[in-house]
Amino acid sequence: MSLSQIGTDAAGVDATAVPVAPQPGMVGRSPGRLAWARLRANRTAMVSGWIMLFFIVLGLAAPLIELLYGISPFEQFQDKIANNSLPLGYFGGVSGEHWFGLEPQLGRDIFIRLVYGLRTSLFIATSAALLTTALGIVLGIVSGYLGGWIDGVISWVIDFALALPFLIFALAIMPTVTARFYGPRDEIPVPFRIGVMIFLFALFGWTGTARLVRGQVISLREREFVEAARASGAGLFHILFRQLLPNLWAPILVSFSLAVPGYITGEAALSFLGIGVVDPTPDFGVMINKSLSYAQTDPAYLIFPGVVIFLLVLAFNLFGDGLRDALDPKSSR
């Protein structure tokens, strides 16, 4: 049913289950080790994991690559742009010097802008995923364990947040927040824009993790180990974060790893609409938005960023799926 080839010895072992007493001749393995072994055996997950790692390293090492490649993302090659503002040469000006060709009009190098675009995208997506996961864990665990009116309020807020259309709200919030801090003629700094984007993702994104964690906590809170902790006088903080949380890492890790590609897409979408990152900063969404007006005359300008963001999201998604199969082989998807 899944793409993974789950080893027969590992099949059906719940990652959170108590290990069975070791039989003679068997080596005891921790749930983490078992999951790792299952992940290693999953070819799709391993390949996509390596591609993912490649992209991350590429993004992190962007300045180094700029040094080796010899072209900065802001350098304009006007001498290689024809009078009709299209790059000279075939397929958007692809050459040994400019691997992915040049942007029409401004004549900036597409390859190095994509490398820096990876950096923008991965930075925003990872921060947003970390923030939403942290927020979701705290609210979900509190709501699930305490129950009562606190649970009622948090659950209602979750349902309410799901009734808000994200993109439209983002469209509305971005200018109002900007207008709060900057006048109509002020230059809006890039870090501020990025900050607001991450804030927006956090505002809308925590609900998924919170729901997941809440459900898990409700099924765990009556278990003996929690009762034992309570009976021995453990404080609330200890029960929530020392007793319950360690049992939840598997689903949280999966939801985190699938949240990252979601935010990569979301960030590109906001920038595509003109409410995220703006032009001089290299970014996939901005690039694709500009490339659409050249779709007829210079299709390469759309194809390169489009394919890169597709591969990036695909690698993250496939790896996330593999992780889910490895950590929780029983779950259906």
Added chain:
Amino acid sequence: MLRFLIKRLLLGTLTMFAVSLVAFGMFFMLPRDAVATMCVKNCNPERLERVRVELGLKDPLIDQYTGYMKGIFVGRDLGSAQGGFCDAPCLGYSYTSSEEVSDIFARVLPVTLSIVIPASVLWLGLGIGLGMISALRRGTVFDRLAIGFSLTGASMQLYFVGGMLMIIFVYTLKILPVPHYTSLWDDPLDWASGLVLAWVALAFLFSAVYARLSRAQMLETLAEDFVRTARAKGLSKSRAYGRHALRAAITPIVTIAGLDIGGALGGTVITETTFGIQGLGRTAVEAVRLGDLPTIMATVLISAVFIVVANIVVDLLYAVIDPRVRLS
């Protein structure tokens, strides 16, 4: 059933009320000065002040809110600068295009409906069909292809797919016109050929999710005892799978479909921007660019209405499909 309906409607109204409060509070408390953003050119302090009074921005926030809400239900007088009396449903007066916001929406809403409704028929049919068939033919080449399709679709970006479709069908093969909107009643053929790329792009991305989900659901249902019983007592394959299993497998899909369609109706922002079609979503993007607060506010409210209504419809459908829901 009636009690269930009333309860759902009340809850929906409450959510709408909360959305309107949040949206209103956001707009009228946050900006440093809504008026300054609206008149960037030749605004002397005197004129600014007059506009503020005219727009009622000097009134207490509660009065502004009740005024706005009253406008939606019974209409209200907006003053001579804003076109006089505005009939219900009054959503205010656009700062930038000198017409009532409700007139703008009357123009762009059919466009968005023309994109979303055919697209959702396409994506549901394709997605559920693919998922069901690949579940029934598990492990075959068809199944593998369907999995590949849904993995690809789930990682694709709408603007990339849209751009590629345009490059292929409009600019290279030249078999379709540049995407545009014509009214269905004026020229059905032109209506379809102008929007078909938007339908295909949306359907491709969405059906990927549905194919995956319905495949998993169907596999789970096929393993249930009642399906085996149905087969054992002699029902044909098509009857046992098509009627018994499908009905059980489809309930979770109904939920997601309802939410997706509701969300899409509230603004196919990216689709419309990609194809350059002037619907609800693109109107919102432009309103944001120009700082046209009444239009933005109305877009938020309308798209939230779509989602809330979709939620209620989903719950009702649920009650029809699954009798257990009615009792609780």
